Amino acid sequence: MYNILLLLHVLAATIWTGGHLVLALAVLPGVLKRKAPAELLRFESAFEKIGIPALLIQVGSGLALAYRVLPDVQQWFAFADQTSRLIGTKLALLALTMLLAADARLRIIPRLSEKNLTSLAWHIIPVTVVSVLFVVVGVSFRTGWLY
Ligand code: HEM
Structure with missing residues (x-):
């Protein structure tokens, strides 16, 4: 069961972060250079179909997986030892991703035009950085890299 969970987790990570x-x-x-919101919307709608399930x-x-490494759920928010700090960081990154995605989806994308393209870029860039941080934090469970 653990192997399947980890496989699903890593496979979905390749899709989300990749x-x-x-x-x-x-x-x-290219979208910013050509000021072409339609190109971005085309990529978004194709990626969404696989990115959201991922x-x-x-x-x-x-x-x-978090429940498996730390079954006491209260400890997930305690930042007490390395495992709890890594899980807490993952949850904080998740909250940040949700906030940025909700703001882009509800406020910017419905009115996307040449004028507000850069504000969408300022959502895409942090969500991408956070997606890479998810991987760095994830790998740290085994390697002990962080904390
Ligand atoms: C887009 C979001 C995420 C990405 C890209 C991601 C990525 C990864 C990666 C690459 C690993 C390393 C796997 C390995 O050691 O082989 C990992 C491990 C892990 N992730 Fe995530 N993760 C994400 C979200 C989450 C969330 C929301 C949680 C919940 C707290 C979580 C909990 C864990 C745990 C507990 C491990 C360690 C598994 C183990 O070694 O037993 N991840 N993650």
């Missing part, structure tokens, strides 16, 4: 890196590094610069799998498998 997709955002492609968006931020390969798609976004994030849901990520969260579900992540919570199950």
Whole structure:
């Protein structure tokens, strides 16, 4: 069971983080240069179909993995030892991702135009950085890199 959870978690991570890196590094610069919101919306709607299920799998498998390494859920927010700090950091990154995504989805994307393209870029870039941090924090469970 653990192997399957970890496999799902890592597979979904390749989609979520990989997709955002492609968006931020390969798609976004051209979109900004050409001032072409339609191109961005086309990528978003294609990526969403696989990216949102990937994030849901990520969260579900992540919570199950966290429960496995630290069954006392109160400790997830205690920042008491390395495991609890890593889980707490993952949850904080998740909250940040949700806030940025909700703001982009509800406030910016419905009215996307040449004028507010840069404010969407200022959401895409932090969500991408956070997606990479998710991986760094995730790898730290085994390597002890952080904390
Ligand atoms: C987009 C979001 C996420 C990404 C990209 C991500 C990525 C990763 C990666 C790459 C690993 C390393 C796997 C390995 O050691 O082979 C990992 C481990 C882990 N992640 Fe996540 N993660 C995400 C969200 C979450 C969430 C929301 C939680 C819930 C608290 C979580 C909990 C864990 C745990 C507990 C481990 C350690 C598993 C173990 O070694 O037993 N992750 N994550």
